[in-house]
Amino acid sequence: MKKFEEKTISSETLYKGKIINLQVDEVELPDGNTSKRELIKHPGAVAVIALTDEGKIVMVEQYRKALEKSIIEIPAGKLEAGEEPSVTAKRELEEETGYGCKQLDHIISFYTSPGFADELVHIYFAKGLYVLENAKAADEDEFVELIEITIEEAIQLMKKQRIYDAKTAYAIQYLQLQAGQGGK
Incomplete structure (x- = not known):
């Protein structure tokens, strides 16, 4: 296990663009609680x-x-x-x-x-x-x-x-x- 890893429970793509994609992930935190993460995916x-x-x-x-x-x-x-x-x-x-x-x-x-x-x-x-x-x-x-x-x-x-x-x-x-x- 990676230190402080947040395990993805679900992922939803909100936007797919020419340069970026936007997704919201629901994650399980290291202490067992859950949270949401808004993420930008970029090709580099x-x-x-x-x-x-x-x-x-x-x-x-x-x-x-x-x-x-x-x-x-x-x-x-x-x-x-x-x-x-x-x-x-x-x-x-x-x-x-x-x-x-x-x-x-x-x-x-x-x-x-x-x-x-x-x-x-x-x-x-x-x-x-x-x-x-x-x-x-x-x-x-x-x-x-x-x-x-x-x-x-x-x-x-x-x-x-x-x-x-x-x-x-x-x-x-x-x-x-x-x-x-x-x-x-």
């Missing part, structure tokens, strides 16, 4: 820390309806069914930025909000960037602007809440740590 996502030869972080600005504002982020996107995260990372880098890379290294994977969602984000570091002649087109409902900034500029944008999401904050801290340790 990738995000790419891409650094140019000039030391600029490749980012995109896009409108996020959930926040009702535009924010600046590292390139990212959801996994397609059966797709390996590294394939998704290369595709998203290409579609959102027009860059390809010579090397792609997995850095870490983490759950975004384990209290109610199973979304797992895989972070990759792209090296040896080059501009693609025939880059894949972005999704038809996705409008992004390419931005290349230094770590110092990124820190200032965080203070101004223009960079305001966990994956991008992680990317900036990762790059700061790498710079402090002689780079990677």
Whole structure:
């Protein structure tokens, strides 16, 4: 038995969407009582820390309806069914930025909000960037602007809440740590 395991008694799917599914599970708690859990099921996502030869972080600005504002982020996107995260990372880098890379290294994977969602984000570091002649087109409902900034500029944008999401904050801290340790 897993420590503090909550055994599912019943599960009801309330919504099936393009990106997420919403379900409510009735669970038996470790003490024998029951409770309900509202859960978001997500296919997972990738995000790419891409650094140019000039030391600029490749980012995109896009409108996020959930926040009702535009924010600046590292390139990212959801996994397609059966797709390996590294394939998704290369595709998203290409579609959102027009860059390809010579090397792609997995850095870490983490759950975004384990209290109610199973979304797992895989972070990759792209090296040896080059501009693609025939880059894949972005999704038809996705409008992004390419931005290349230094770590110092990124820190200032965080203070101004223009960079305001966990994956991008992680990317900036990762790059700061790498710079402090002689780079990677």
